[in-house]
Amino acid sequence: MKNLIQQNLQELQETFGHEDFEEGLSSEEAARRLAQEGPNRLESKRIPKWQLFLRQFHNMIIYILMIAAFLTLLMGHYGDAAIIALVIIINAFIGYYQEANASDALEQIKNLLTPIATVYRDGTRCDIPAEDLVTGDVVFLEAGDQVPADLRLVAVDNLRIEEASLTGEADSVEKSTAPLFGDPPLAERTNLAFASTSVTNGSGLGVVSATAANTEIGKISTEVANVTQRRSPLMQQIDNLGKGVSYVVLAAAILLFILGLLGGTYAVSALSLAVVTMIVGSIPEGLPATTSVILAMGVSDMAKTKHTIVKSLPAVETLGSVDVIATDKTGTLTKNEMTVTDVYLADTCYQVTGNGYAPEGELRREKTDDTPHHDAQLALFVEAAYEANDTELSYENGVWQINGEPTDGSFLTLYYKLIPFPQRPKNQELDFLPFDSEYRFMAKLVRTTEGQTRLFMKGSPDKLLPLATASNPDFATAAWEQRITQLSTQGKRVVAVGYRDLPTEITAITPELLRQGINFLGVAGIIDPPREEVVSALKEMRRAGVAVKMITGDHPLTAQTIAEKLGLAPRIQVITGPQWDTLGKQEKVSAAATHQVFARTTPKNKLEIIEALQADAKVTAMTGDGVNDAPALKRADIGVAMGIKGTDVAKDSADMILADDNFATMAAAIREGRRIYDNIKKSILFLLPTSFAEGLIIAFTILMQKEMPLAATQLLWINMVSAITIQFAFIFEPAEAGIMNRPPKKTGTALMDRHDIIQMAYVSVLLAVIGLTAYEWLLGRGVDTTTASTMLVNIIVMSKICYLFNIRTKDFAFSKAFFSNKMAFVIIGIMLLLQLLLTYLPLMQQAFHTTDMSLLEWGIALLAGLLTLAVTELDKLVRSRIKGAVELSR
Numbered sequence: 001m002k003n004l005i006q007q008n009l010q011e012l013q014e015t016f017g018h019e020d021f022e023e024g025l026s027s028e029e030a031a032r033r034l035a036q037e038g039p040n041r042l043e044s045k046r047i048p049k050w051q052l053f054l055r056q057f058h059n060m061i062i063y064i065l066m067i068a069a070f071l072t073l074l075m076g077h078y079g080d081a082a083i084i085a086l087v088i089i090i091n092a093f094i095g096y097y098q099e100a101n102a103s104d105a106l107e108q109i110k111n112l113l114t115p116i117a118t119v120y121r122d123g124t125r126c127d128i129p130a131e132d133l134v135t136g137d138v139v140f141l142e143a144g145d146q147v148p149a150d151l152r153l154v155a156v157d158n159l160r161i162e163e164a165s166l167t168g169e170a171d172s173v174e175k176s177t178a179p180l181f182g183d184p185p186l187a188e189r190t191n192l193a194f195a196s197t198s199v200t201n202g203s204g205l206g207v208v209s210a211t212a213a214n215t216e217i218g219k220i221s222t223e224v225a226n227v228t229q230r231r232s233p234l235m236q237q238i239d240n241l242g243k244g245v246s247y248v249v250l251a252a253a254i255l256l257f258i259l260g261l262l263g264g265t266y267a268v269s270a271l272s273l274a275v276v277t278m279i280v281g282s283i284p285e286g287l288p289a290t291t292s293v294i295l296a297m298g299v300s301d302m303a304k305t306k307h308t309i310v311k312s313l314p315a316v317e318t319l320g321s322v323d324v325i326a327t328d329k330t331g332t333l334t335k336n337e338m339t340v341t342d343v344y345l346a347d348t349c350y351q352v353t354g355n356g357y358a359p360e361g362e363l364r365r366e367k368t369d370d371t372p373h374h375d376a377q378l379a380l381f382v383e384a385a386y387e388a389n390d391t392e393l394s395y396e397n398g399v400w401q402i403n404g405e406p407t408d409g410s411f412l413t414l415y416y417k418l419i420p421f422p423q424r425p426k427n428q429e430l431d432f433l434p435f436d437s438e439y440r441f442m443a444k445l446v447r448t449t450e451g452q453t454r455l456f457m458k459g460s461p462d463k464l465l466p467l468a469t470a471s472n473p474d475f476a477t478a479a480w481e482q483r484i485t486q487l488s489t490q491g492k493r494v495v496a497v498g499y500r501d502l503p504t505e506i507t508a509i510t511p512e513l514l515r516q517g518i519n520f521l522g523v524a525g526i527i528d529p530p531r532e533e534v535v536s537a538l539k540e541m542r543r544a545g546v547a548v549k550m551i552t553g554d555h556p557l558t559a560q561t562i563a564e565k566l567g568l569a570p571r572i573q574v575i576t577g578p579q580w581d582t583l584g585k586q587e588k589v590s591a592a593a594t595h596q597v598f599a600r601t602t603p604k605n606k607l608e609i610i611e612a613l614q615a616d617a618k619v620t621a622m623t624g625d626g627v628n629d630a631p632a633l634k635r636a637d638i639g640v641a642m643g644i645k646g647t648d649v650a651k652d653s654a655d656m657i658l659a660d661d662n663f664a665t666m667a668a669a670i671r672e673g674r675r676i677y678d679n680i681k682k683s684i685l686f687l688l689p690t691s692f693a694e695g696l697i698i699a700f701t702i703l704m705q706k707e708m709p710l711a712a713t714q715l716l717w718i719n720m721v722s723a724i725t726i727q728f729a730f731i732f733e734p735a736e737a738g739i740m741n742r743p744p745k746k747t748g749t750a751l752m753d754r755h756d757i758i759q760m761a762y763v764s765v766l767l768a769v770i771g772l773t774a775y776e777w778l779l780g781r782g783v784d785t786t787t788a789s790t791m792l793v794n795i796i797v798m799s800k801i802c803y804l805f806n807i808r809t810k811d812f813a814f815s816k817a818f819f820s821n822k823m824a825f826v827i828i829g830i831m832l833l834l835q836l837l838l839t840y841l842p843l844m845q846q847a848f849h850t851t852d853m854s855l856l857e858w859g860i861a862l863l864a865g866l867l868t869l870a871v872t873e874l875d876k877l878v879r880s881r882i883k884g885a886v887e888l889s890r
Contacts, residue, residue, distance in 0.1 A: 133211055326551050336406070398594045499519055800864060
């Protein structure tokens with residue numbers, strides 16, 4: 001491709017074997033090349049559905065659940081085994097649905113290639129299926145067409161192509177046939193047309209230079225297919241936790257079995273049942289179900305209140321661990337709505353307020369009072385810019401939008417900031433000259449209401465300044481060039497405006513007429529304005545320790561200016577795509593960390609930037625809306641697509657969609673992700689010690705060579721009913737204060753810190769000791785074993801309820817946070833009702849070996865729970881005092 005863009009038309013004829021481009025290929029030659037190259041069709045290798053489903057079971061927590069189901073099945077508890085199996089199947093289907101959805105991205109890319117192409121074959125222009133295109137085919141393009149393959153252009157007539165989905169450029173690109181030298185980035189290859197892009201103006205001829213997977217869109221398809229996604233931080237941590245729990249429980253079971261045999265008290269069958277009961281009690285069956293429910297509820301809440309659609313459940317908690325957000329500029333950080341911000345006339349400068357296409361704002365004189373100001377020169381300027389224009393501004397369904405070029409649309413908005421919408425100039429159009437890449441301006445000849453013939457012109461300053469000099473030799477070119485440079489260094493696009501009064505007999509725009517020159521009115525500075533809400537969102541993200549990287553196809557100066565206006569970072573470092581390409585692997589890792597703006601990037605650059613950030617152990621989010629963003633969206637730990645302006649390919653490659661296209665929503669999503677992560681961690685820290693306590697009760701009993709105090713069914717009741725029911729309280733737990741004032745959790749760190757492990761150990765032992773002590777005390781008073789075991793079940797449940805209030809918040813249990821989660825009390829009420837049914841309902845008594853309890857026994861159960869809460873709250877108080885003393889010593 002690099003060689004093709006450097007060739008002139010004669011060299012291209014030799015390369016592709018054409019004597020006359022409009023002759024095209026012969027049918028025989030086209031058929032030969034099609035057999036050799038294959039069809040112009042993107043293929044995707046999809047993983048079979050059954051493989052997707054089966055690999056959902058490759059998870060340590062699922063293995064633990066399978067063991068639990070198998071053991072309960074062996075014990076004859078078919079209902080409990082069915083419940084556990086149901087949890088396994090639900091988890092598998094959730095994971096399968098997520099992966100099946102993500103694989104649809106490749107299918108969407110396949111659909112981007114247009115089905116019909118207009119080509120020259122055997123000297124005749126005809127329509128053929130786009131699949132039959134081969135390299136060397138000559139394709140005819142006109143406004144409204146979708147480019148069917150990558151083309152080297154050989155003839156253009158005012159040809160403009162919209163390439164935003166590939167390059168990120170908002171405006172259509174002017175195309176030419178002139179050779180290009182060096183290796184320009186994709187956005188600057190003006191003599192090429194790319195597959196899947198759209199022709200907006202003019203017509204042209206192009207020779208097919210690449211088809212199918214060799215096209216730029218095909219390369220993206222290949223990258224998407226080859227990209228592998230990392231497991232989310234929480235899933236990695238839960239996997240590691242699951243392995244640890246399973247190893248500890250199995251090792252303890254083997255050790256207890258050996259010690260039980262050596263003690264000689266139990267028969268092998270009774271000892272086996274006791275060990276199986278301990279394993280069932282120790283395995284946290286409710287963990288995957290609870291985790292999935294907390295994530296699912298978070299997904300639902302984000303869709304309703306945060307304008308965020310999350311396609312993958314683990315993506316919710318990944319948000320809470322994000323270190324870096326790599327984001328597109330156009331339409332994400334900015335409005336993708338060009339806006340005139342400055343107007344320079346001969347002796348006056350105006351600042352224009354308001355953003356976007358809504359005609360809301362005023363023109364204020366620079367260095368004067370803040371009152372709106374109009375004058376005749378300004379009125380003529382905005383009229384000229386309005387007339388030399390072929391874009392339409394409309395107001396539909398409460399939204400201001402344009403049909404045409406964004407730059408031209410900005411001048412329509414400027415006009416209506418002075419003139420009420422929808423009033424138009426009452427001039428009669430005589431002739432119109434559309435914008436062309438050769439002369440880079442547009443002009444309209446009109447007859448005014450006064451009968452005056454007037455030419456209006458708008459375009460590139462370097463084209464209009466010479467015309468102004470032709471009309472007036474004393475024209476102050478140097479002064480205007482200084483103003484233009486000033487606006488350009490601010491990253492603004494500069495457009496010049498002029499006019500000329502003509503004799504009434506002139507009715508057409510001719511080259512001779514244009515050479516006579518114009519009266520220069522002034523210039524406008526135009527910028528794609530930053531979204532106002534993004535500035536505050538970026539401040540919040542910086543407080544939260546989340547860095548933001550801007551990746552864009554824009555000019556580096558424009559990108560840097562926008563980054564500075566947004567406050568992207570205290571100091572902005574810029575690197576371009578071509579500069580990035582010269583770096584080695586380790587240099588790219590360093591550059592990704594130290595630079596905030598990446599300009600003139602290619603889709604490959606975006607993917608490499610994400611990979612470099614991940615190589616630096618960063619949890620990375622990527623936002624984007626175009627086809628070119630798809631590989632990076634899929635590779636990122638969490639891909640975020642725009643819901644309104646995003647392409648289907650981007651949406652299908654992403655894990656999350658911003659329904660309002662608002663980057664500021666990311667701050668709210670990160671806050672929610674952190675809340676969900678915290679609540680999942682709290683649920684795990686709650687579940688594990690209470691599950692281990694049940695196992696320890698059995699273990700201590702075996703070591704003391706006594707009769708089992710709990711049946712396996714009672715343990716399953718506690719795990720599958722009480723644990724899951726109480727744990728659902730964490731779904732509704734609000735975010736703790738200061739959640740966005742702390743840095744993200746470092747990649748690779750364990751789910752639990754040293755204190756978490758210590759607390760888990762002593763709470764497990766505390767619950768087991770309290771429970772067994774109360775059990776033995778009751779037996780010593782002559783109470784039967786059924787009553788004692790019923791009380792023991794309720795002691796564990798009451799301890800769980802009280803321990804819940806300790807785990808819910810880092811503050812003290814009875815602080816302001818006590819009533820912050822009203823649903824916790826509802827769920828506790830449900831749990832207590834279930835315990836009453838378990839204790840007093842005859843059917844439940846028969847199934848779970850329980851019996852009625854006296855007030856004394858209920859009092860002991862409640863006292864045991866309060867004792868657990870008191871000990872854990874004392875631990876919290878001691879830690880708080882130690883932390884305060886350490887901070888004071890600093």
